[in-house]
Amino acid sequence: MESVLVAQALNALFAVAVLALIALGLAVVFGLLGVLNLAHGELVMVGAYCAYVAQTHGWPFVAALPLAIAVCGVLGLVVERWLVRPLYHRPFDTLVVTWGLSLLLRKCAEALFGLGYQSINEPLGGTLDVLGATYPRYRLLLIAISIVVLGALLLWYGRSRTGTRIQAMVDNPDLARALGIRVGRFAAATFVAGTCLAGLAGVLIAPLVPVQPFMGLDHVLMSFFVLVVGGLGSTAGLLTGSAVIGGVNSVVSAVSDSTGGYFCVLVLAILFLWLRPSGIHARR
Amino acid sequence: MTDRFIPARRRVLSAAAGSAVLGVGLPSFAQAKEFKIGFFIALSGPAALFGPTQRACADLAAEKINKAGGILGRPVKLLFTDAGGPPAETAKSAVRLMLEDKVDLLIGSHDSATREANIATIKSKTPYIYSPVYEGGECSPNVYCLGETPPQQAQPAIEFFAKEKKAKTFYLIGDDYVWPRKSNEQVKKFVAQFGGKVSGEEYVPFGAPNKFEEAVTRIKGAKPDAVVSTLVGADNVNFNRTFAGFGLDKSIARMALLLEENTLLGIGPENSANLYSCMGYFANNSADAPKSFKAEYMARYGDKAPQLSTIGADCYAALNLAKALFDKAGAGASSAKLMAASEGLAFDAPSGRVTMRGRQVDKDMYLAQCNGTNFEVIKTIKGVHSGTACKA
Numbered sequence: 001m002e003s004v005l006v007a008q009a010l011n012a013l014f015a016v017a018v019l020a021l022i023a024l025g026l027a028v029v030f031g032l033l034g035v036l037n038l039a040h041g042e043l044v045m046v047g048a049y050c051a052y053v054a055q056t057h058g059w060p061f062v063a064a065l066p067l068a069i070a071v072c073g074v075l076g077l078v079v080e081r082w083l084v085r086p087l088y089h090r091p092f093d094t095l096v097v098t099w100g101l102s103l104l105l106r107k108c109a110e111a112l113f114g115l116g117y118q119s120i121n122e123p124l125g126g127t128l129d130v131l132g133a134t135y136p137r138y139r140l141l142l143i144a145i146s147i148v149v150l151g152a153l154l155l156w157y158g159r160s161r162t163g164t165r166i167q168a169m170v171d172n173p174d175l176a177r178a179l180g181i182r183v184g185r186f187a188a189a190t191f192v193a194g195t196c197l198a199g200l201a202g203v204l205i206a207p208l209v210p211v212q213p214f215m216g217l218d219h220v221l222m223s224f225f226v227l228v229v230g231g232l233g234s235t236a237g238l239l240t241g242s243a244v245i246g247g248v249n250s251v252v253s254a255v256s257d258s259t260g261g262y263f264c265v266l267v268l269a270i271l272f273l274w275l276r277p278s279g280i281h282a283r284r
Numbered sequence: 285m286t287d288r289f290i291p292a293r294r295r296v297l298s299a300a301a302g303s304a305v306l307g308v309g310l311p312s313f314a315q316a317k318e319f320k321i322g323f324f325i326a327l328s329g330p331a332a333l334f335g336p337t338q339r340a341c342a343d344l345a346a347e348k349i350n351k352a353g354g355i356l357g358r359p360v361k362l363l364f365t366d367a368g369g370p371p372a373e374t375a376k377s378a379v380r381l382m383l384e385d386k387v388d389l390l391i392g393s394h395d396s397a398t399r400e401a402n403i404a405t406i407k408s409k410t411p412y413i414y415s416p417v418y419e420g421g422e423c424s425p426n427v428y429c430l431g432e433t434p435p436q437q438a439q440p441a442i443e444f445f446a447k448e449k450k451a452k453t454f455y456l457i458g459d460d461y462v463w464p465r466k467s468n469e470q471v472k473k474f475v476a477q478f479g480g481k482v483s484g485e486e487y488v489p490f491g492a493p494n495k496f497e498e499a500v501t502r503i504k505g506a507k508p509d510a511v512v513s514t515l516v517g518a519d520n521v522n523f524n525r526t527f528a529g530f531g532l533d534k535s536i537a538r539m540a541l542l543l544e545e546n547t548l549l550g551i552g553p554e555n556s557a558n559l560y561s562c563m564g565y566f567a568n569n570s571a572d573a574p575k576s577f578k579a580e581y582m583a584r585y586g587d588k589a590p591q592l593s594t595i596g597a598d599c600y601a602a603l604n605l606a607k608a609l610f611d612k613a614g615a616g617a618s619s620a621k622l623m624a625a626s627e628g629l630a631f632d633a634p635s636g637r638v639t640m641r642g643r644q645v646d647k648d649m650y651l652a653q654c655n656g657t658n659f660e661v662i663k664t665i666k667g668v669h670s671g672t673a674c675k676a
Contacts (some may be wrong), residue, residue: 114336210550214330
């Protein structure tokens, strides 16, 4: 019984960690640039297919990480320059453009790889005993990676000069420009960072899920709920949002069933949109 | 999702163009009125994975039928229509096919929720053949069902688990809609029949972004001897991968009621130990009929042929049933006459010759164990009754 409790606690931790990892790219782009990238889930999908390409070529799993950075980075550059940049400050138009992009990416994946499910082998198989509970090693690794990535980003963003400049750009682009910060270039870099993070998250979750062109839809929805609950523009918001959405979903799913878990997530998202639309950690 | 926005007319046009090409070299058909069949397959949504093979198998059957003189001497024309969206959308397309295209027959390869919406809309005015695996019990007038039912799939599998694997406790998990729930009602009867007990039953929301860590942990705590999955598509893949990831595959046997070649490819060779499926057709079956069907399919479509599975095979069988049924009942037959003609009607399916009884199909069933991403048939059960007998 105890081992079941430990395992369910680990499940909740895993749900939160993975959700934060997947939502990170969306949070960066939406929170800092105000662009709601509806193609975020499809970039996760592109990352997952990078893992598939690496596997079919017989490369080691880690080779998929630079591949995903390259592919999603180039995609991000192109999309920012020709689709998103002309539409900053026109949120609805960016919404439509990125939605179109999501359709295009899905169809491209379908044309390249077909609609079938692809199976990616776990790079780290087997289970580990944690306080009496047997837990898959790869999932434990993912929890660790998520903590390290988020921690490093939090530190870097708070302490580095670049982080300060980005904050300046977000708070007041005109003033930042007057101070000699190249706002356009920072915005492009931020967008590309967001798409690369989505690709990396895609590689990391690929061994756990069926890889297929439609897989992105699930992830963009949950990531969006994270931002609705947590609020935009801060790491604390991302973490709180992931903890609330991932945690509630996992705990309710463990105590009752998945229908209950999903129901609570939807109710939470609706309540927040209704009563506290800027989320728990609202930016001033 | 996207295809829903493409005007249906254009899709019909492309299908018509395809048929026109097929028509070349068949001058005798020039004057005959086409035999129009509205064919529901998944062109969009998560089930679109099956679309290519559904279409390829249906086209293959239509080409063969047209070479042999068509249905009632009329060339067959297939109007492929999307059934991948919400059931109500598909039902609207059914109305259009009946009123605008004036189809002679409707064939559906889609989920049970869509079948119920379609039947409520068609109201037996047009004959309707429902081809895929389903929960059984469909007896609406002028509806003909081809797919495997729980008495054909679950009964032999649970008997095997109970007698040969000594399984006493069973855990049921499925998607939350009509097929899994109605199938599990019957599964529970079979479990009781073979002296077992159901130690848990749960459903996940259909079409939601599901994850299965919590359910798998719960199953681990319940310690069943076997798990019966009525999850479909990506949920089935996801569940089985998580299940094996947690290391439960070694100690707990699994069977799934909709486990075919595509799904098994997604589950992957690392996660398919101790996993079973019971179907009327497997693509690698080496018996004569399925082997020659596969050869014909591969010859027609080459290396790029969509993955064959029971879903496509049943689309092929549906057209053969259509030919046998209409040719026997004769032109202008009423629904009562068609239903009477269907009783005891024999026709060719990819798995061999089958017979329709009570507007369902009795068939040979194959219980297979997964080995990597292959199905290895370990038991053949001859002539299993569908468990449903509708009045003719």
